[in-house]
Amino acid sequence: MSCLLSVVVFTLLGAEVWSKTVTGQFRSGAAREHGGQFISSFMFTGDNGLLVCRLEDSALAAEKESRLLLYPVLDLDSDDLSCSQRLSRAQFSILLHQDEHNLTLPRQASPTTWRALYADRYTCQVSSEIPALSDLTFTILMFNPDSAGNPLDHFSAQEAGLVSFYFLLLLAYFVSGCIYFQPLFQAVRKGGPMHTVLIVLTIVLTLHGCSAICNYIHLARYSRDGVGIPVMGSLAECWDMASQVSMLYLLLSLCLGWTLGRGRKPQSRPLQWERSPVSTAAAVGGVITQGVLLLWQQFSDSHSDHHSFHSERSLAFLLLIALRLIVTLLLASVLYQITSTERSTLRRDFYLSFTKGCFLWFLCQPVLVLASAIFDEHQREKVVTIGVVLCQSISMVILYQLFLSRSLYWEVSSLSSVSLPLTMSNHRGRY
Template structure:
C-alpha cells in the first residue's frame, strides 16, 4: 500500500498551490498583445462594495506606455470573437495607471460576482507597432471584500468566506473527541485482537484528515491577513487528504471482500476474498486508479488561482466521481448478496451498518456535487467541501462503532468465526478482551 503511494508523493509536493489574492508580477506588453490583454487575476466580490488596489514600482513608465487595467464582471464567451479594441471597450471598468497606487471601488451588486482583471497598454491592439525595449513594470494587486465591520479588509473571496471558521470548529471537534476517546482507542490498539488492523487504518485515515484540517487552518489564517497564506501548507493539506482517501478505499474494499488486511487466509465464505491474481489486481487497480486521478486533478489545476480538492471541475475530477459511483455499485452488489442470504438478524444488522459506512464515504462526494448545482456559484464550493468532510467523518464514526466497542462486531464474530474477515477465533490464544 505504501509502496503504491510513493510515486505520487514526491510529484505532488512539486505542484504549486493557490496564488492567493495578493498578486505580484510584471506587466508585459508582448503578452498583452498576443492574448488581447494580459490576464492578471480573478476575484469574487460580494454583494457589498469591494476594493481593488494596484501598486506600481515605476508609474512614469506606466504613463508612457498608457498602461491600464480592464475589469470584466464575467468573461463572456463572445469576447473571444471580438476584435482587440472591441474586447477592451467591453470592460466594465478601466483603470489608467498614472500613479504609484490606485484604488478602485467595486460598486454594490445584486449578488456576488466573479471579476476578471486584465492588463493592456498602447501596444496591445497595434500589431504592426514595434515594441520598444524598456524595463518591465512590476506590480502588486490586492483585492478585498468588506469584513464584518463593513471595511474592505477581507482577502477572502465570496466562495471562500466561512471556510476559515469551519476548519477552526472542525479542529475543535477533533480535539474534544481526541481527549475523550484517545485512551480507549490506544488500549484497543495496544491489545491487538480481531479488529486491530481495521482500527489502525481507520485511525491513520482520521489522523490524516485532522492534519489536513490543521494545514488548511494555518494556511487560511495567514491568508486572511496577507492574501497569500502558506502555499506549502495548502499543498500539504491536499496531500494528507489524498492519502486518507486512498487508504480508506483500500480498507473498505478489503473488508467488504473479506480480504483481511493482515493478509491472513480467510477461513470460508461468504465474506471471503482469496488472494487470487484477479482479486489482487482489482484491489490494487482501484487504489492506483484513484491515486492517479487525484494527482492528475491537482496537476491539471496547479496553475489556477484557487482550486479545492473537492471542486471537481476538471476531467480527472469527473472521472474520480464516476469511479466512486462504480465502486459503490460493486460493493452494493456484493453486500446485497451477503445480506439477502443471511438468516441471522444480528449479522444482517452488522452488514447493514457496514454498508451505510461504505456508501456514505463513497457516495457523499458525487451526491453533493450533484446537489450543489441548485446553489449559487459562490456557495457551491463551500457546500461540497464542508459536506464531504462532515459526511466522511460520520462514516468513520459509524465504522468505529462497529469495530471498536464490545458490541455488534464482537457479538457477531463470537457467534460465527467463519463469516467475518477478522474474527474472535483468531485471537482466542491471545486472551480475553
C-alpha cells in the first residue's frame, strides 16, 4: 500500500503535461546545450495541419534571431551532425519576429511525427558568451484537420478516437451497472464462501471504472483546449495501476491457496479463499514486485509525451511484461495440477473457465504489444491501449459470471442452496 501511495504522489506531483497546447520559455542556454531546444512533437495527418506560435516579446525574439525549426522524426536520428548541419536540415524554419506565426503543413501522405526545436543566433556559437537577456515566453498550438477538414483537432494521429472509445466504455459500464448492481450488492451483502473473492473483484472493477472516468474527463477537455486536465490523466494511471495490483493479489491468492490447501481441506468446500503463510507470502511478494516496477516505469516515463503506460517500451515496461509471463506460467502450472487430479467434469470446467479469465488478464498486454508491430506507427498505441482495456474488462466479466453463476456454483461448491448467493430459491424466499 505504501508503494502504491508513492506512485500516486509521484504521478500527481511530477507528471508532465501531455498537451499539444504547449506553454513555456525559449531558452538560449538550453538550445546551445542540446543543439536546439526540444519543444514538442506532434503527428500530423492529412491536409491543413496547422502550427501556431505566439510570443510575448517579439522584439526580443527578433534581437536574438530566434527560429522555430520543424523536423520529421527520422531526420534527427543521426548524432554525427554538427550544430549548424543539424539546424540546416530543418524542413521548415520560422523566423520569430512577430507576435503570432502560423504555419500550414503540406499534405501528409501518411501520418508523420514532426518535432519542433528552438534555436537562435547563440545556439552554435560555442565560443561566445550568451548575453544576459530574458527568456522568451511562448505558446504553441498544434492542430490536425477535423472531420470537416478544418484545423481544429488537438489530437495527434496516435490519439485520435480515444475519447470516443472511453465514452462508449463508460456507457457500457453504466448500462451494466444499472442491470447488475442490485444482484451483485445482494451477493456481497449475503456473504458466503466466495465473499472475499467478490469483494476484491468488485474493488478491481471499481478501480478500472475510475480509471476510465478520469481518462474520459481528461481527453474530453483535451479535445477542446489541447491541454486537458493533467491531474485527471495522472489519476487514471494510478487507478489502473491499483487495479493491476489488486487483480494480481486476487488471482495469486486464489490459485496458490487452492493448491497448498488442497490436501487438508474437506472436499465439500472446494474453491474457497484458502490462506496459508506460503500462499500469502507469494501473493504479497508478487504485488510488491509489480508495484516497484510500476513505480520505476513512472519515473522512467516522466518526460514522455505518451499518456498511456500500456504501450511504453522502457526497461521497466519489459520487466513488467516478463512478470506477467512468469505469473501466467505459475498459474498454468497450478491450475494444471488441480485439473489433472479433478474427477468432476463440472469442477474441471470451472477451473478451465477460471484459467481463461486469468490468462486473458495477464497475456493480453504482451500479445497486443507483439501484434501491434503489424500496424502502422500511428495505430500501435491505440491498438494496445484499447485492446488491453477491453480484454481486461472481458476478463472481469468472465470471473464475475463464473463466481455468480447459479448452476455451476451449485455443482462446484456442493453447498446448500440456502447459503448460495443469487439462487432462485433465495429470491423467492426473500420476495
